[in-house]
Amino acid sequence: MANTNESLWPSGVYKVTFLQNPEDYRFRFVEVGQGCTCSNEFTNCIHGKCDNVSAGFYCTGKNCSFGEQEDCGNRLTEFPGLQLFNGRFGLHVRTTREIPKGHIVAPYWGFLTTEDGSNPLLKKRYLLMVKSFGYKPAPIEGDKKTRRKPKAKKGGNLRLHIDAEYCGNISRFFNHSCDAYCVFSERRYKRRMAMVVIATQTIPAGKEITVDYGKDFGFKCGCGHCAA
Ligand SMILES: [Zn+2]
Ligand SMILES: [Zn+2]
Numbered sequence: 604m605a606n607t608n609e610s611l612w613p614s615g616v617y618k619v620t621f622l623q624n625p626e627d628y629r630f631r632f633v634e635v636g637q638g639c640t641c642s643n644e645f646t647n648c649i650h651g652k653c654d655n656v657s658a659g660f661y662c663t664g665k666n667c668s669f670g671e672q673e674d675c676g677n678r679l680t681e682f683p684g685l686q687l688f689n690g691r692f693g694l695h696v697r698t699t700r701e702i703p704k705g706h707i708v709a710p711y712w713g714f715l716t717t718e719d720g721s722n723p724l725l726k727k728r729y730l731l732m733v734k735s736f737g738y739k740p741a742p743i744e745g746d747k748k749t750r751r752k753p754k755a756k757k758g759g760n761l762r763l764h765i766d767a768e769y770c771g772n773i774s775r776f777f778n779h780s781c782d783a784y785c786v787f788s789e790r791r792y793k794r795r796m797a798m799v800v801i802a803t804q805t806i807p808a809g810k811e812i813t814v815d816y817g818k819d820f821g822f823k824c825g826c827g828h829c830a831a
């Protein structure tokens with residue numbers, strides 16, 4: 604399985620395991636509270652059952668009742684058994700294991716940017732808008748003694764996007780469908796933001812992972828509904 608993913612991975616795309624943020628955009632702090640009290644291994648931290656999910660937080664070892672063991676449904680990890688394959692639109696992804704409804708299928712990693720796709724010279728195929736506003740810390744001024752923590756500039760709300768054109772993880776290859784198994788969802792943890800792909804229904808083993816990208820995904824849809 605890993606060999607298939609390695610051999611099919613395009614050479615022009617840098618594989619990353621966290622959000623790339625060289626411009627140092629920040630998100631405002633959110634209080635994550637006490638965390639969840641999930642206890643059932645079959646419904647561990649999934650949509651509709653977990654207080655963290657309801658509040659829009661992802662789970663870490665610190666706010667999840669399952670602690671450091673990374674087997675709840677709300678972690679920033681790729682579901683085991685996701686597999687690249689060549690199909691009608693180039694690379695597609697399928698799951699070799701059943702994915703429970705409400706579970707995170709994978710985070711959507713890429714490059715955090717203020718580019719919004721309005722420049723016609725830029726491709727926007729892998730551009731996802733972030734709902735949470737970001738800001739850019741003001742440059743630190745003065746000498747070391749007067750340095751304070753960087754604060755937001757006045758009126759510094761920035762509309763940010765995640766661009767996975769040149770770097771990303773396997774969720775970059777999830778194809779759009781108007782009748783998809785998954786949706787994008789934003790999760791926060793303190794000052795961090797992550798875009799994740801959530802299964803809105805149980806995905807049987809062997810099925811292709813599809814996401815509803817919404818109307819503005821910048822290419823002609825070839826799904827069963829639209830191509831028929
Ligand atoms: Zn939970
Ligand atoms: Zn959890």
Ligand SMILES: [Zn+2]
Binds near residue numbers: 825827828830
């Ligand atoms: Zn369609």
